[in-house]
Amino acid sequence: MNEQKKHTIIDSPYGPLTLVADDGVLSGLYMTEQRHRPPEESFGERGDTLFAETEEQLEAYFAGELKEFTLELRLSGTPFQRSVWQQLQRIPYGETRSYGELAESLGNPAASRAVGLANGKNPIGIIVPCHRVVGASGGLTGYGGGLDRKKRLLNFESGATLF
Secondary structure (H helix, E strand, O other), X not given: OOOOEEXXXXXXXXXXXXXXXXXXXXXXXXXXXXXXOOOHHHHOEEOHHHHHHHHXXXXXXXXXXXXXXXXXXXXXXXXXXXXXXXXXXXXXXXXXXXXXXXXXXXXXXXXHHXXXXXXXXOOEOOOOXXXXXXXXXXXXXXXXXXXXXXXXXXXXXXXXXXX
16 A cells, blocks of 8 residues: 555535545545546545645535635646646636537647546546536536536536526
8 A cells, every 4th residue: 555645535515525645735536436436445544634725625615615726736647638637727617618629728629539538537526627528519428427416516616506
């Protein structure tokens, strides 16, 4: 087991969230039954005290008081994946982008499928807002946390009262 990794589990309106830190820096936020969720044993020991700032910002977000996270993140992936995840962080609260628009913003309009694959492997859900990416027609497409959660997150951010 990696000694530098620690984790905790917190409650949220979207079910339990597992927060993972690597050397004290947030490196994972995983939902239950999430696709591409690493095995539990890779999360390290339980270390609840490391996550106070993350928990505060998530609570403020879920209360509708925080629109942009200001946490230090450690996003581990390929250079292409990291470039996609950086673009995700530029999508404003309450807005969406298509996979094609993200590919275009990366300078490779033909890469929408690769953008979708990278989006699906985002290790820090909600904070790196992969839920804000939709199909070209604006329809909901895949989401590692499940389409129901994606719909609920988008409705929440748009101010809709129904989930």
